[in-house]
Amino acid sequence: xxxxxxxxxxxxxxxxxxxxxxxxxxxxxxxxxxxxxxxxxxxxxxxxxxxxxxxxxxxxxxxxxxxxxxxxxxxxxxxxxxxxxxxxxxxxxxxxxxxxxxxxxxxxxxxxxxxxxxxxxxxxxxxxxxxxxxxxxxxxxxxxxxxxxxxxxxxxxxxxxxxxxxxxxxxxxxxxxxxxxxxxxxxxxxxxxxxxxxxxxxxxxxxxxxxxxxxxxxxxxxxxxxxxxxxxxxxxxxxxxxxxxxxxxxxxxxxxxxxxxxxxxxxxxxxxxxxxxxxxxxxxxxxxxxxxxxxxxxxxxxxxxxxxxxxxxxxxxxxxxxxxxxxxxxxxxxxxxxxxxxxxxxxxxxxxxxxxxxxxxxxxxxxxxxxxxxxxxxxxxxxxxxxxxxxxxxxxxxxxxxxxxxxxxxxxxxxxxxxxxxxxxxxxxxxxxxxxxxxxxxxxxxxxxxxxxxxxx
Ligand SMILES: [Zn+2]
Numbered sequence: 001x002x003x004x005x006x007x008x009x010x011x012x013x014x015x016x017x018x019x020x021x022x023x024x025x026x027x028x029x030x031x032x033x034x035x036x037x038x039x040x041x042x043x044x045x046x047x048x049x050x051x052x053x054x055x056x057x058x059x060x061x062x063x064x065x066x067x068x069x070x071x072x073x074x075x076x077x078x079x080x081x082x083x084x085x086x087x088x089x090x091x092x093x094x095x096x097x098x099x100x101x102x103x104x105x106x107x108x109x110x111x112x113x114x115x116x117x118x119x120x121x122x123x124x125x126x127x128x129x130x131x132x133x134x135x136x137x138x139x140x141x142x143x144x145x146x147x148x149x150x151x152x153x154x155x156x157x158x159x160x161x162x163x164x165x166x167x168x169x170x171x172x173x174x175x176x177x178x179x180x181x182x183x184x185x186x187x188x189x190x191x192x193x194x195x196x197x198x199x200x201x202x203x204x205x206x207x208x209x210x211x212x213x214x215x216x217x218x219x220x221x222x223x224x225x226x227x228x229x230x231x232x233x234x235x236x237x238x239x240x241x242x243x244x245x246x247x248x249x250x251x252x253x254x255x256x257x258x259x260x261x262x263x264x265x266x267x268x269x270x271x272x273x274x275x276x277x278x279x280x281x282x283x284x285x286x287x288x289x290x291x292x293x294x295x296x297x298x299x300x301x302x303x304x305x306x307x308x309x310x311x312x313x314x315x316x317x318x319x320x321x322x323x324x325x326x327x328x329x330x331x332x333x334x335x336x337x338x339x340x341x342x343x344x345x346x347x348x349x350x351x352x353x354x355x356x357x358x359x360x361x362x363x364x365x366x367x368x369x370x371x372x373x374x375x376x377x378x379x380x381x382x383x384x385x386x387x388x389x390x391x392x393x394x395x396x397x398x399x400x401x402x403x404x405x406x407x408x409x410x411x412x413x414x415x416x417x418x419x420x421x422x423x424x425x426x427x428x429x430x431x432x433x434x435x436x437x438x439x440x441x442x443x444x445x446x447x448x449x450x451x452x453x454x455x456x457x
Contacts, residue, residue, distance in 0.1 A: 375387055
């Protein structure tokens with residue numbers, strides 16, 4: 001069996017691994033490269049002909065795992081895409097949004113390129129390609145063996161986002177475990193990741209393999225203090241957030257604060273059409289919720305409370321600018337590289353009364369990363385904006401396992417003769433994690449380069 005790493009090799013983006021056996025070729029994920037322009041430029045490149053791919057196994061609905069599926073279809077892929085029903089629902093929303101965002105972005109980008117005399121860029125795919133992709137999805141529930149082209153696979157709960165899965169595969173007598181993204185323990189809405197079965201080959205994500213998260217409880221405490229402090233000085237709290245999972249976690253925490261009388265009277269805006277739609281998806285997939293939350297869900301809605309307003313239209317979003325104090329604005333995107341959060345940054349970041357709370361991963365080169373690294377000014381819509389607001393980074397809300405949790409998961413997956421492969425992490429993080437794994441498990445991890453092929457015998 002051969003694996004060629006078409007993404008997420010020494011980077012945290014573009015997850016796409018080609019598996020080739022004597023009988024079949026298939027992909028684990030087909031995600032999009034995001035972040036730096038050099039990375040985004042890699043999106044059209046595959047080391048294979050999409051027409052020869054028999055099927056895809058998709059681990060979850062994040063864009064860096066599902067984002068190139070429509071491009072695969074556009075290039076002639078005719079097979080099935082297997083995922084849990086919840087992952088399929090989420091992927092549909094994420095892909096439609098992605099096509100729209102790309103189209104808007106490209107219009108502006110090409111206007112610039114035209115003026116600079118540069119060659120115009122092409123869209124990776126359109127909304128039509130996204131709709132074509134929907135026909136390829138096939139739902140497969142957790143814990144059922146499924147066989148296709150002589151490959152057997154089974155999904156387990158990865159505890160990363162709603163209905164995310166890691167997968168056990170039987171390929172030519174070998175057992176391969178693909179972690180997808182492994183979740184952080186103690187998240188409010190979904191169940192913790194499961195212990196994996198032992199694998200001959202184990203592909204493990206390493207996003208946060210170099211750090212320890214603060215506990216969820218401590219993070220909630222810090223979050224509450226940040227809000228109260230901001231309200232005391234008459235400010236507004238901005239929360240740039242991923243539309244998927246983190247936005248719902250934050251809403252759920254705020255609703256609990258309201259229930260417990262801990263949230264002073266204020267206005268809370270979920271200013272993201274995508275996050276609003278995904279919140280509905282949570283309501284449609286109670287089977288993926290944590291047990292206590294599921295009980296609660298049977299009695300009442302998980303997210304609604306009187307201060308909360310969903311602002312779907314641009315007009316409603318613009319009206320938020322009139323609110324001068326005691327408000328919480330939750331808007332995408334999570335790394336401040338686009339989306340409605342940019343308008344709010346322009347409007348509020350320069351004012352020291354306000355606060356910006358980062359609750360998710362900030363990739364290198366993004367505006368979010370610049371702010372948390374202490375930039376005095378950042379560029380928003382080609383205008384320099386002073387960073388005077390108070391800045392918080394609360395990493396305990398992360399959807400990714402930290403170092404201890406990854407090690408714990410590997411304890412389940414590794415045997416003394418397992419082949420271990422690091423994927424989905426920055427090169428510097430993998431380098432730090434390598435000696436830890438070698439000492440603990442006596443297994444030397446493989447750290448593939450992008451587009452490298454590794455043979456397993
Ligand atoms: Zn993910």
